[in-house]
Amino acid sequence: MLSIKNLRANVDDKPILNGLNLEIKPGEVHAIMGPNGSGKSTLAHILAGRDGYDVTDGEVVYQGKDLLALNTEQRAHQGLFLAMQYPVELPGVNTMTFLRESLNAIRRARGEAELDAVNFIKLVREKARLVHMDDRLLKRNVNAGFSGGEKKRNEILQMALLEPRLAILDETDSGLDIDALRIVADGINALRSPERAIVLVTHYQRLLDYIEPDQVHVLANGRIVRSGDKELAQLLEQKGYRWIEQEAAA
Amino acid sequence: MKTATDSRQWFTQLLQQEDSAAAVETHAWLNRARDAARSALHTLPLPEKKQEAWRYTSIEGLLEHEFEPVSADFDALQVEDIDTWLLPDTRAYRLVFANGRFVPALRNFDQLPDGVTIGSLRHALSHDPVSLAIWFGQTADHAEHIFTALNTALINDGLFIHIKRDVILERPIEVVHLNLGLETPQLIQPRNLLVLERGANARLIERYESSGTSVYFHNAVSEILLEDNAALTHYRLQQESPRAYHLHQSFLAQAAHSQYRSTSLALGGKWARHDLEICFQAEGADCDTNGLYLAGNKQLVDQHLNIKHSRPRNASRHNYKGILHGSGRAVFDGRILVDKDAQKTDAHLFNKNLLLSRNAEVDTKPQLEIYADDVKCSHGTTVGQLEPEQLFYLRSRGIEPTLAMKMLCLGFAGEILDNIDLQPVREHAEQQVHELLDRIADKLGERLDD
Numbered sequence: 001m002l003s004i005k006n007l008r009a010n011v012d013d014k015p016i017l018n019g020l021n022l023e024i025k026p027g028e029v030h031a032i033m034g035p036n037g038s039g040k041s042t043l044a045h046i047l048a049g050r051d052g053y054d055v056t057d058g059e060v061v062y063q064g065k066d067l068l069a070l071n072t073e074q075r076a077h078q079g080l081f082l083a084m085q086y087p088v089e090l091p092g093v094n095t096m097t098f099l100r101e102s103l104n105a106i107r108r109a110r111g112e113a114e115l116d117a118v119n120f121i122k123l124v125r126e127k128a129r130l131v132h133m134d135d136r137l138l139k140r141n142v143n144a145g146f147s148g149g150e151k152k153r154n155e156i157l158q159m160a161l162l163e164p165r166l167a168i169l170d171e172t173d174s175g176l177d178i179d180a181l182r183i184v185a186d187g188i189n190a191l192r193s194p195e196r197a198i199v200l201v202t203h204y205q206r207l208l209d210y211i212e213p214d215q216v217h218v219l220a221n222g223r224i225v226r227s228g229d230k231e232l233a234q235l236l237e238q239k240g241y242r243w244i245e246q247e248a249a250a
Numbered sequence: 251m252k253t254a255t256d257s258r259q260w261f262t263q264l265l266q267q268e269d270s271a272a273a274v275e276t277h278a279w280l281n282r283a284r285d286a287a288r289s290a291l292h293t294l295p296l297p298e299k300k301q302e303a304w305r306y307t308s309i310e311g312l313l314e315h316e317f318e319p320v321s322a323d324f325d326a327l328q329v330e331d332i333d334t335w336l337l338p339d340t341r342a343y344r345l346v347f348a349n350g351r352f353v354p355a356l357r358n359f360d361q362l363p364d365g366v367t368i369g370s371l372r373h374a375l376s377h378d379p380v381s382l383a384i385w386f387g388q389t390a391d392h393a394e395h396i397f398t399a400l401n402t403a404l405i406n407d408g409l410f411i412h413i414k415r416d417v418i419l420e421r422p423i424e425v426v427h428l429n430l431g432l433e434t435p436q437l438i439q440p441r442n443l444l445v446l447e448r449g450a451n452a453r454l455i456e457r458y459e460s461s462g463t464s465v466y467f468h469n470a471v472s473e474i475l476l477e478d479n480a481a482l483t484h485y486r487l488q489q490e491s492p493r494a495y496h497l498h499q500s501f502l503a504q505a506a507h508s509q510y511r512s513t514s515l516a517l518g519g520k521w522a523r524h525d526l527e528i529c530f531q532a533e534g535a536d537c538d539t540n541g542l543y544l545a546g547n548k549q550l551v552d553q554h555l556n557i558k559h560s561r562p563r564n565a566s567r568h569n570y571k572g573i574l575h576g577s578g579r580a581v582f583d584g585r586i587l588v589d590k591d592a593q594k595t596d597a598h599l600f601n602k603n604l605l606l607s608r609n610a611e612v613d614t615k616p617q618l619e620i621y622a623d624d625v626k627c628s629h630g631t632t633v634g635q636l637e638p639e640q641l642f643y644l645r646s647r648g649i650e651p652t653l654a655m656k657m658l659c660l661g662f663a664g665e666i667l668d669n670i671d672l673q674p675v676r677e678h679a680e681q682q683v684h685e686l687l688d689r690i691a692d693k694l695g696e697r698l699d700d
Contacts, residue, residue, distance in 0.1 A: 048646050051638065076648035084646075088639045092661025101657065102647035109648065141661070158647065 001026050001197050002047075002067075002166055007058035008222075009046055016042045018222035019058070024166070027194040031208055031233060032201045034219035035241040040201045041085060043219070044170040048082035049075050062166065077109030079165030083155035083172050090142035095154075098142045099124055099161060106162055127160040131187040149180035156187040167191070168199045173207035185210030205237040220245045252313050254296060260313050261291045261396065264437060265403060267319045274406060275376040279383045286393070287402035294396040303525075306581040306613040307552045311521060312495050317437035317467050319404070324348035324430070327356060335428055335459045340674045342424035342455060343368055345409065349429055349466075350438040352407055365414030368423055371441055372407040381412070385445050389473045389501035389529065398499050401439045401471040408441035408470075413450040413480075422453040422672060429490060431464030442472040446480035446508075453483040455675055458498075460491035460518075472500040476508035478532070484512040485675050488522060489682060492547070496522040504564070506532035513669045515679055516543040516551045517686060523552035523581075530564040530592075537566040542666040544686055545578030546610070555584040557597065562622075565596040571666050572603045573659055574610035575690045582614040586629070590621040599629040604636065604662050606655070606690070652691040659687050 002024040009017040016039045024030055034040050046053050047060065049072035060067040063078065070078065090098065103123075104114040115123065128138065131153040143151050152172055159167050169188065173181055188211055192198065200207060208216070208230060216232040217224045218241075226232065226244055236244065252260075265288055274280075297304040327348055329336075336344070345368060346356035352370035362368060367378075374382055390398050409425050429438060446452060458468065468490070476482055490496055496519045504510060516522050528537055537557075545551040557566055572580045582601045603612045616629040636658050644654035663683055670676035 050642055050646075072642065072645040073648050073650055076646055082646055084643065088637070088643050090640055090643065090658065090661060092664040093657050097657070098644075098647075101649050101653065102644075105648035105650065105653075162647070 001063060003061045005059050007043075007046075007060060008056045009042060010054045010056055011042065011052065015056075016053075016222055017046070020219075020223055022217065022224060024197045024199065026165075026197055028214045029192065029198045029200065029211065031213040031216045032199060032219055033203065033205070033216060033233060033236060035245070036203065038219045039222040040203075040219055041170055044082060044168050044199075044201050047075075047168055048072065048080065073105070076162075077106055081159055081162055081164030081167045083152075083159060083167065083169040085171040085174065087143050087151045087155055089144050089146075091144065093142050095138050095140055095142050096121075096124065099158065102158065103161055124161065127157055130160050130190055131156045132183050133157055148175035149177065152176060152180070152184055153187070156184055160187065160191060165195065166197045166199070168201065170201045171203065172200070173202055173204060181207070182210060205233045208233045218244050252310065257296050257313055258292070261400060264317065264400065265291060267404075274372050275379070277375070277379050277383065280375070280386070280405070283387050284403055284405060287399040290393055290399040291396065291403060294394075294399060297396060303554065303583070306583075307523060307550065312467060315435045315465055315467070317435045320349045320351060320436050320438060322349065322432065324351055324353050325355065327353050329356060332356060332426070332428060335426055335457075337424065337455070337674050337678050340422060340424055340455065340672065342422040344424045344426065345369070346426045346428060347407070347409070347440060349432070349436060350407060350427070350440045350468075363417065363419065365417040366419060367410065367412040369410055370407055371410040371443055374410040374412075374443075382443070385443060385473070385475060387473075388475060389503045389527075390471050390499070391501070395499060395525075397469055397497055398471050401441055401469055401499075404437075404439055405441050406439065408443065410442070411444040411452070411454070413446045413452055415447040416449040418451040419453070422455055424455040425457065427456070427458045427468075427470075429458070429460045429464075429466055429468060429494065431460065431462030431491070432466075435464070436466040438466055438468045440468075440470045442470065444472070444474045444482070446476050446482055448477045449479045450477070451481045453485075453672065455485045455672070456487070458488040458490055458496065460494055463491050463493055465493045465495075466491070467495040468497065470498040472498065474500065474502040474510075476502070476504045476510060476535075478506045479508060480505070481509040482511070483671070484510065485670060485672065486512065486514040486524075487675075487679060487682075488514075488516050488524070489518040490522070492518065492520055492549070494519045494522075497525075498523070499525040500527070502526065502528045504528065504530050504535040504537060507534040509535070510537045510539075512539045513666060514539070514541040514553075515682075516541070516553070517682055519549065519551070521550045523554070525554040525556070527556040527558070528566065529558045530561050533561055533563040535564045537564070539566075539568045540666050540669050541570040542663050542683070543570070543572045543580055544683070545572070545574055545580055546576035546690055548577050550579045550581070552581040553583070554581075555586075555599070557584075557586045557599075559586065559588045559592040559595045559597055562592050563594040564592070566598070568599045569666070570601045571662065572601075572612060573606065573662065574603065574612055575606040576693070577607075577609040579610070580612040580614075582612065582616070582631075584615070584629075585617045585619065586627065588618070588620040588622050588625055588627065592622050593624045595622060595625040595627065597625070597627045601631045602662075603633045604659065605633060606636065606659075656687045656691045660684070
């Protein structure tokens with residue numbers, strides 16, 4: 001589904017990714033872990049098509065297509081979804097309007113009919129239950145006055161609604177208390193399916209107590225320095241990142 | 251570039267057309283006002299850059315044109331002719347002015363509640379000159395404003411509303427100023443007078459529309475007198491020909507505990523300026539004005555506010571937002587003056603601007619002049635662009651950049667549009683803003699893909 005080969009990228013002429021390789025198949029859940037500044041969020045942003053990153057080498061093939069040749073909305077139309085680490089507020093933009101425009105844009109791209117208002121509201125209500133999201137939040141402007149946890153739940157709600165093929169969750173666990181973490185994790189687990197791949201980008205191992213990954217990768221200095229199963233995450237929790245950075249440097 | 255002599259002549263030459271304008275019924279007091287205004291046109295300083303009120307707003311384009319007074323007769327107009335400009339379902343008492351002239355046949359009512367007069371100023375001048383003598387010129391200062399002097403000197407017709415003591419008008423009033431394109435550039439000068447007596451309450455929808463893309467100069471003056479405890483809600487929607495010059499000077503006097511709420515939309519015209527001067531005459535009055543302006547394609551839109559807190563314990567809030575695209579320009583000049591006697595004044599002034607292109611420009615100048623020491627006042631202004639993070643968020647959810655920009659612009663404008671309590675008016679305003687944004691969104695999209 002996703003094949004990243006020798007990806008190199010700069011931000012302001014500073015190399016952040018230094019030859020990154022990654023293979024992801026449908027149905028898999030991958031965790032990408034690493035210390036601050038290792039390039040985790042840069043990778044997530046480049047995959048979603050955000051401005052400000054210069055890809056200097058390598059390739060990203062997504063469902064047989066050159067992902068980097070697509071613009072941001074085309075990637076979304078092709079089933080790529082990024083749950084943001086810091087979802088922004090959209091002043092004056094109503095949440096329901098936002099969700100509806102988004103869903104219909106993606107349905108149009110898939111050649112499906114747009115949903116009418118009644119069916120749309122029914123669908124949102126159903127998906128909102130999955131992340132215990134209050135109706136009152138849906139009536140507000142997008143993320144306006146939302147708590148950190150509410151913003152993250154709103155991201156998972158969007159994922160549930162848009163049904164992506166590849167979901168990248170950027171630090172979705174950050175800033176969540178234990179109850180919110182469980183709700184978000186339950187939501188994500190409910191969205192696991194044989195056709196869908198999920199990438200969890202995280203600093204901490206605790207999210208992986210709730211969502212069991214098929215593979216764990218450690219990112220350091222812009223490269224994946226080690227891959228393994230969930231036990232690798234536990235090892236990192238015990239020994240910290242320095243151990244693996246030192247080993248990689250050796 | 252015109253010389254000062256040329257510019258002066260532009261004003262004084264218009265005076266000579268007076269005879270061709272249908273004369274209104276004359277009264278000694280009115281003649282005195284007109285004579286004073288005529289003299290003022292010879293002596294008042296010309297609007298130019300060195301005057302603070304005209305620093306960012308050039309009238310050079312206006313002076314390029316020779317305008318003629320309205321001589322056509324519009325009495326033959328039928329409702330079917332103007333259907334497209336009427337709002338559905340407002341339940342309003344509707345009046346139509348065509349090129350500044352009242353058209354009786356387009357009025358949608360025969361009777362009004364007791365104590366309510368809604369009609370033309372010209373009619374009122376022949377039927378109730380004694381009352382008019384008291385109100386006319388009370389707030390509009392032709393000794394200070396040259397365009398007000400021009401309006402007064404050539405006074406012809408306009409809106410007249412008088413609501414007697416304690417009358418609460420249930421249905422809103424809708425006044426459509428429709429400017430029909432004619433071959434020669436027209437000088438259209440409505441003179442509006444609104445008087446709400448003590449405790450009276452009304453809602454006014456005031457609309458300025460064009461039938462085509464003709465050149466004309468719409469030089470309106472409004473005087474609004476709110477007596478004790480009177481309340482007026484005022485919606486002002488201006489969307490005119492892309493070649494129209496529109497100047498509207500509004501003068502509002504608020505007596506004790508009166509309330510004024512307004513939402514003003516400036517959406518079209520080559521050069522559109524609204525001056526609003528508010529004077530608090532007693533205590534306990536409240537004033538809340540909001541505005542939204544859009545300009546692009548070599549358009550200029552200008553909002554001037556002059557809020558005079560000369561008495562204690564009055565409150566006023568002013569919030570104006572603008573969206574500028576293409577080569578559009580905006581001027582916002584808001585001044586709140588708090589005299590030394592005006593203790594316990596509560597006054598706030600905000601102006602926010604969204605620039606959608608590199609060539610768009612705004613000159614914004616909010617000013618607080620405070621001479622009292624026990625007041626609550628604030629002001630703020632912002633000029634910004636669409637946030638790349640917000641655009642990215644929308645695009646990452648599959649939304650095309652043009653739609654994403656439109657959604658963010660509508661979100662920006664929503665704060666003002668949401669203030670419109672009359673649903674048909676709000677929906678009409680929203681639709682107009684939607685259509686304008688649709689038209690500019692495509693151009694914006696091209697730019698984004700660069």
